Amino acid sequence: MAYLPNEVPGPRPTVDDQVFWDYCQQQELRFQRCTACQRFRHPPAPVCPQCRSFESEWVHAPQTGVVFSFTIVHHPAHPAVSTVTPYNIVIVDFPECDHTRLVSNLIDALPEEVRIGMPVVLVWETTGNGRVVPRFKKGND
Numbered sequence: 001m002a003y004l005p006n007e008v009p010g011p012r013p014t015v016d017d018q019v020f021w022d023y024c025q026q027q028e029l030r031f032q033r034c035t036a037c038q039r040f041r042h043p044p045a046p047v048c049p050q051c052r053s054f055e056s057e058w059v060h061a062p063q064t065g066v067v068f069s070f071t072i073v074h075h076p077a078h079p080a081v082s083t084v085t086p087y088n089i090v091i092v093d094f095p096e097c098d099h100t101r102l103v104s105n106l107i108d109a110l111p112e113e114v115r116i117g118m119p120v121v122l123v124w125e126t127t128g129n130g131r132v133v134p135r136f137k138k139g140n141d
């Protein structure tokens, strides 16, 4: 079973992040990087905010990151999550990728275990609408 119930809507790709989600569907985490200045840009965008180049490539992200920040949700803001509170929402940082960050969940941690700076490992889960999303497990210190 996925970390969040199937009734929780999965991502709905837009014209800007369709490629990102297409790679996720293949269980490949890739970030967009500007081919002119080599800076990562996330969320994906058509123009580099650093140098205004339209050129980019999709590079493989590391399989590990660190928790940059997190919250523990106790109050279900949507009926679909009323049975799984408390649950976590983490922001995972990828230092090797200009500190690109993803909002996700840490699927194997109790609320009291989540810590800023803890190492995490990428895993994949399928949401209720069939989209494959990056989630994380506890890594080794």
Ligand SMILES: [Zn+2]
Pocket (backbone or CB within 6 Å): 034, 035, 036, 037, 038, 039, 048, 049, 050, 051, 052, 053
């Ligand atoms: Zn650039």
